Amino acid sequence: xxxxxxxxxxxxxxxxxxxxxxxxxxxxxxxxxxxxxxxxxxxxxxxxxxxxxxxxxxxxxxxxxxxxxxxxxxxxxxxxxxxxxxxxxxxxxxxxxxxxxxxxxxxxxxxxxxxxxxxxxxxxxxxxxxxxxxxxxxxxxxxxxxxxxxxxxxxxxxxxxxxxxxxxxxxxxxxxxxxxxxxxxxxxxxxxxxxxxxxxxxxxxxxxxxxxxxxxxxxxxxxxxxxxxxxxxxxxxxxxxxxxxxxxxxxxxxxxxxxxxxxxxxxxxxxxxxxxxxxxxxxxxxxxxxxxxxxxxxxxxxxxxxxxxxxxxxxxxxxxxxxxxxxxxxxxxxxxxxxxxxxxxxxxxxxxxxxxxxxxxxxxxxxxxxxxxxxxxxxxxxxxxxxxxxxxxxxxxxxxxxxxxxxxxxxxxxxxxxxxxxxxxxxxxxxxxxxxxxxxxxxxxxxxxxxxxxxxxxxxxxxxxxxxxxxxxxxxxxxxxxxxxxxxxxxxxxxxxxxxxxxxxxxxxxxxxxxxxxxxxxxxxxxxxxxxxxxxxxxxxxxxxxxxxxxxxxxxxxxxxxxxxxxxxxxxxxxxxxxxxxxxxx
Numbered sequence: 251x252x253x254x255x256x257x258x259x260x261x262x263x264x265x266x267x268x269x270x271x272x273x274x275x276x277x278x279x280x281x282x283x284x285x286x287x288x289x290x291x292x293x294x295x296x297x298x299x300x301x302x303x304x305x306x307x308x309x310x311x312x313x314x315x316x317x318x319x320x321x322x323x324x325x326x327x328x329x330x331x332x333x334x335x336x337x338x339x340x341x342x343x344x345x346x347x348x349x350x351x352x353x354x355x356x357x358x359x360x361x362x363x364x365x366x367x368x369x370x371x372x373x374x375x376x377x378x379x380x381x382x383x384x385x386x387x388x389x390x391x392x393x394x395x396x397x398x399x400x401x402x403x404x405x406x407x408x409x410x411x412x413x414x415x416x417x418x419x420x421x422x423x424x425x426x427x428x429x430x431x432x433x434x435x436x437x438x439x440x441x442x443x444x445x446x447x448x449x450x451x452x453x454x455x456x457x458x459x460x461x462x463x464x465x466x467x468x469x470x471x472x473x474x475x476x477x478x479x480x481x482x483x484x485x486x487x488x489x490x491x492x493x494x495x496x497x498x499x500x501x502x503x504x505x506x507x508x509x510x511x512x513x514x515x516x517x518x519x520x521x522x523x524x525x526x527x528x529x530x531x532x533x534x535x536x537x538x539x540x541x542x543x544x545x546x547x548x549x550x551x552x553x554x555x556x557x558x559x560x561x562x563x564x565x566x567x568x569x570x571x572x573x574x575x576x577x578x579x580x581x582x583x584x585x586x587x588x589x590x591x592x593x594x595x596x597x598x599x600x601x602x603x604x605x606x607x608x609x610x611x612x613x614x615x616x617x618x619x620x621x622x623x624x625x626x627x628x629x630x631x632x633x634x635x636x637x638x639x640x641x642x643x644x645x646x647x648x649x650x651x652x653x654x655x656x657x658x659x660x661x662x663x664x665x666x667x668x669x670x671x672x673x674x675x676x677x678x679x680x681x682x683x684x685x686x687x688x689x690x691x692x693x694x695x696x697x698x699x700x701x702x703x704x705x706x707x708x709x710x711x712x713x714x715x716x717x718x719x720x721x722x723x724x725x726x727x728x729x730x731x732x733x734x735x736x737x738x739x740x741x742x743x744x745x746x747x748x749x750x751x752x753x754x755x756x757x758x759x760x761x762x763x764x765x766x767x768x769x770x771x772x773x774x775x776x777x778x779x780x781x782x783x784x785x786x787x788x789x790x791x792x793x794x795x796x797x798x799x800x801x802x803x804x805x806x807x808x809x810x811x812x813x814x815x816x817x818x819x820x821x822x823x824x825x826x827x828x829x830x831x832x833x834x835x836x
Contacts, residue, residue, distance in 0.1 A: 299583070364442040489513035555661070577640060603656070608662035617812070723767040755771075
């Protein structure tokens with residue numbers, strides 16, 4: 251039954267006329283859904299200063315960093331947790347049905363975010379909760395999009411289709427930066443409202459045009475597996491989030507009792523989840539899929555690439571907003587928008603390499619392009635390490651473009667290789683598993699990059715800050731207090747486009763200083779020059795980590811083997827690895 255269903259789906263996708271038209275309808279709608287979901291995952295990053303001004307809340311005051319972190323991460327955390335479960339529900343009850351529901355939930359979440367009437371902490375809590383709702387909708391979209399495309403396209407065109415879809419998803423996170431920088435200064439609610447007409451159009455279009463061509467198998471829902479997985483992953487991500495925040499007298503919270511308890515409990519629940527999945531009859535997490543070499547090594551390389559890439563965006567934004575742009579005359583209030591604009595070469599690289607590499611992988615297989623992309627990413631991180639803090643922008647843009655090309659060359663073939671390796675009835679669950687590894691790796695990467703950066707800053711920032719402040723008349727006691735504040739506050743202020751000195755020493759202290767000292771301290775380049783050397787030290791360490799992650803991802807990608815397309819039948823196709831089919835068969 252499964253083989254005949256797979257053959258029927260393949261014949262429908264190849265048939266001229268209606269079937270041939272449908273696959274392009276599916277590609278355009280699904281790509282729109284993934285694009286708007288990923289744009290909204292990052293659109294808040296650059297818009298944060300305008301959001302906090304709009305709701306009258308200072309995110310740098312003690313106790314308010316919670317709202318800052320969870321406005322950023324709640325969307326990503328909830329989509330990471332739910333994407334496997336929702337992909338599995340798509341296998342059971344129809345991928346298009348789940349996808350359509352996701353578009354509707356996402357649109358409702360966007361509407362609710364744009365009508366916020368509260369102020370202060372109440373408004374911040376409201377925004378975090380509504381971001382969770384929006385994240386649930388995005389999880390429905392991401393969990394089922396790749397499976398819908400795999401059902402609609404024949405194997406020899408999936409690389410191109412999944413490449414376009416995957417690159418739209420990755421580049422959407424960078425497009426969101428620019429959109430947030432443009433819209434938020436006009437009216438911060440526009441960053442959510444802009445998704446509403448697109449969401450309404452996409453929802454109606456999906457309900458009218460998408461067809462469920464997947465293979466369904468009736469099975470009970472694995473409730474115990476869903477619960478243990480969700481709770482375990484949530485606890486681990488919460489622990490990572492609070493690990494980068496100061497705790498007591500420590501500059502970071504990794505050794506604090508709550509963080510250690512969250513990480514330990516989360517890890518224990520995830521181990522329990524694996525035990526449950528190995529014993530239930532219809533598991534949520536299809537562990538047997540890891541017996542397919544193309545799937546297991548493709549998913550591993552997805553995870554490692556996301557670990558290497560996930561924190562890069564934050565580091566580049568801090569580099570530009572906190573140092574380079576102020577040193578080149580940009581006011582702190584304008585740095586968020588220009589940081590998004592100056593990162594665009596990275597997006598252009600993604601957009602160029604993704605569809606091309608996906609198209610070529612249909613002909614030559616995923617391994618050479620995905621592996622080559624990760625090797626290119628290693629080289630680009632080495633070049634970023636060699637750049638001075640006060641770089642020449644053409645050189646910086648060229649390296650970013652190379653990084654985008656490399657990541658795009660990896661992402662599309664790797665995604666196509668993973669989806670081609672899956673049996674038709676498991677595409678939703680398998681695609682969701684791959685997306686979960688990618689999304690959770692991004693949260694892990696942010697924690698790692700911030701930790702390495704804070705460690706690098708801690709060694710030199712305190713003494714540099716004390717000397718710089720006292721040189722311009724700040725009383726030694728106040729300068730010492732500012733110098734010993736946790737570096738994460740300095741990073742957050744640079745990330746938000748605030749003038750850090752005003753928050754470090756206070757407006758009352760600045761008002762008592764001579765005019766020329768006050769002007770020097772609050773000028774564009776004082777803090778940028780002060781932090782550049784310590785920041786560069788931390789940045790070097792973070793880039794070394796990214797190089798190692800991408801190098802291991804390249805090795806994992808090469809280990810996937812030759813091109814493999816799961817046929818669901820007894821006789822392997824010429825492009826299939828017979829050993830992989832034998833490993834899967836029970």
